[in-house]
Amino acid sequence: MLTRDGIVKSYCRDAVESMDSVGAMGALHAMANRQASEDVWEALTIPTMVIAGSDDGLAPIEKSRRFSVLPINGTLEEINGTVHMPILEAPEKIVNALAKFIHNIRRNQ
Numbered sequence: 001m002l003t004r005d006g007i008v009k010s011y012c013r014d015a016v017e018s019m020d021s022v023g024a025m026g027a028l029h030a031m032a033n034r035q036a037s038e039d040v041w042e043a044l045t046i047p048t049m050v051i052a053g054s055d056d057g058l059a060p061i062e063k064s065r066r067f068s069v070l071p072i073n074g075t076l077e078e079i080n081g082t083v084h085m086p087i088l089e090a091p092e093k094i095v096n097a098l099a100k101f102i103h104n105i106r107r108n109q
Helices: 006-017 021-032 038-043 061-068 091-108
Strands: 048-053 074-079
Touching: 048 061, 048 091, 061 074, 074 091
Parallel strands: 048 074
Antiparallel strands: none
């Protein structure tokens, strides 16, 4: 569910298999029980960017779209053709999105 890319799947599988089981269980427990953070995002007045995979089944793009507009200066970068790990699936698109985001912030200061 994280990716369709075979290399990324292998990387993730290797990472999970090398994890300490107690640490992995703690991380999964923390993710499953974390509180919603919409109120924190709504209070932000700094530029923010949500990066999301267009085909993400774990965090659907519609949810990312709603989340990205919570801050006053929020923006969304949808990475087409990626699932839940766009930073690994399309690193060049991530670099370009971040560079554009930073350039826009500097231009608007």
